[in-house]
Amino acid sequence: MCSLHCGRTERKMTGRKVRNMEEFASLSGLSRPTLSKFFNNPQSVRPSTRERIKAALDRYDYTPNIYAINQNRRLTRNIGIVVPYLADPFFAEVARKLEPLCAASGFNPILLSSHGDPDREIENLDSLRSIKPAGVLLAPLGRRTRQADLEAFWKGIPTVLFDCEIEGVGDAFFGSDNSQSIGLLVDYLCRTGEAPAFFEMANAPNPNANKRRVAYEEAMQSQGYDPMILSVPGDGWEFEKVGFEEGGRLIRARALPSDTVLCSNDRLAIGMLAAAYESGIRVGIGEGHALRVAGHDDHPYARFTCPSLTTASQDYGAIAGQSLSRLLSIIEAGSRPDDYKAELFDGSLVMRNSA
Amino acid sequence: MCSLHCGRTERKMTGRKVRNMEEFASLSGLSRPTLSKFFNNPQSVRPSTRERIKAALDRYDYTPNIYAINQNRRLTRNIGIVVPYLADPFFAEVARKLEPLCAASGFNPILLSSHGDPDREIENLDSLRSIKPAGVLLAPLGRRTRQADLEAFWKGIPTVLFDCEIEGVGDAFFGSDNSQSIGLLVDYLCRTGEAPAFFEMANAPNPNANKRRVAYEEAMQSQGYDPMILSVPGDGWEFEKVGFEEGGRLIRARALPSDTVLCSNDRLAIGMLAAAYESGIRVGIGEGHALRVAGHDDHPYARFTCPSLTTASQDYGAIAGQSLSRLLSIIEAGSRPDDYKAELFDGSLVMRNSA
């Protein structure tokens, strides 16, 4: 807690443990309210006093009781981060970027994963509510999100959504411009070979999937092609498995309408690449290759697929950074904004060997 | 909070919000101490009273203030879970198993990742300490862990280690029997082809790597072979990258002493498989294959590598389950055990197409 404010990352506990602020006050020769001010904001006390407190902090082992602090504060300095599926590298990555940013702003990030379960998502929000966070960064599950519950939560606590937008919920939204990035991919694929078919899971949990399909259709039409949608059964978050099984089925049945497949996301593509490999289909560009496969997201493993995966990267950094700074400005303003703000960031094409 | 005890996952907030237990007491016609008992343990009040409280809970919107509770309790019901690298699927998986188990026991799991950074690990423990958790489940970083700090933490809070054992720290340890699982792999590989070389990163962050190397050496010797260690430069957690670059270097330089390579973990193997693919080396068993590659851990993507990866699976469930139940028994006992307990679980061979 303290390390956030006074910049100390390690203690030299040469002295004994101090029970409470009262005791620490007499030990350091200051009054408790002054110390209280210091711990809330070191800049709010005179530099000379600040140094005295820091010196005392080195001599004695004292940490303010976080429960007593938060019981009385109007607002805690906790920020909830709720993601739909932490085992998914995209969210693991965003969370990893978010944590140090929160800490740098003096806030305490609390990371929760819904593990793909809508009930779990609401449970996570409930448990956050009991912690009275200053705000919440939420990447909703999407299609299966219990919208009414989410809306009720949002009314009580400043909430910024990212990755997945939900109608009528949240003070702001930051995500990727699927239309732009899919456009980039379709454009590239059309330019360098056959126009791509679009491979997706029929019951995708996340509305981005729908946006990407629509973006694909529009991009194809603007290039003068008829869209070719391959919508395979499947739900949940086991994309690789669906890509492998259903993609393999399509390959073996020779049911692909094009020698180029654009997958709705990299995880589907990873599964499909594995299926193609097992079917002895050579994936890639140029002579001797029977299939081109592209994905979307620039998954951390996209570099290591066989062949390496051509894809579109999302601007994780911008999404994480802007979501947080928007939330912080809402928190600091102390009042909810009147205007809902949504911002989409461009992706960029990552050309590798699969297409 | 309450949902853990009274089993309600959703509220019907037909009534108004209740500020505190006092107010809720008068609304429900009971006394505050009785309600306090109920929230600590619903079984401690008479069934009829229990029903009255639950009914009131449905009528009014009341949640006990978690900060006020924890300020006064001797022990919070928080359990810290600290992992070295959450983006690593092994830890993501263990964490995913741990969370519902904690919740089912009435505890609140707090998940923190050290992101491969030893300072971050200690910071995580410090921030946990300020939360006064009942206990902590810790998978240490390993080699780079700041042992003295860790030891100081452990002395204050019940701590069970898993995955990676640290000399002289922790009330118990649960992990995989690397000797057994590596033995299984070496045995299988020797039986079905050339004896394997062992591919590892020289400065692995985790001591399991050393244990695996030693286990490999012993297994090879007991089979009558000389160990062949391929120790490549590299540190950190980017195993795939090291496997890809250094593995690729070995392959292109034809520096592999055997046509069979056992990788210290699956992530290295994933990188090496990608490198082999790019070099045009066919990996697998039987005719027309030039290289066999095996891994260790049964990474979630091991099914989807090209070819699918032969590996040894760790018993995630047992490790997670036993670690937690040991910690809970220490917490319930209210005193630290005299005897340190370490238990290793067997892995099992997962035969796929790469070896």
Add this chain to the structure above:
DNA sequence: GAGATAAATTTACACGCGTAAATTATTAGA
């Protein structure tokens, strides 16, 4: 060095709950 300003101190109360002791009400068993 005086006045203006800023900071620290004192005093006092509040927060929402745990918990112990003594008392009263309820239940179970015969």
Add this chain to the structure above:
DNA sequence: TCTAATAATTTACGCGTGTAAATTTATCTC
């Protein structure tokens, strides 16, 4: 129906902090 056991209530205090108002002290400017 009575008694013993059990549960609930009342009363009272404590936990470690936030925070407001009034006062005193230190610092700065000229």
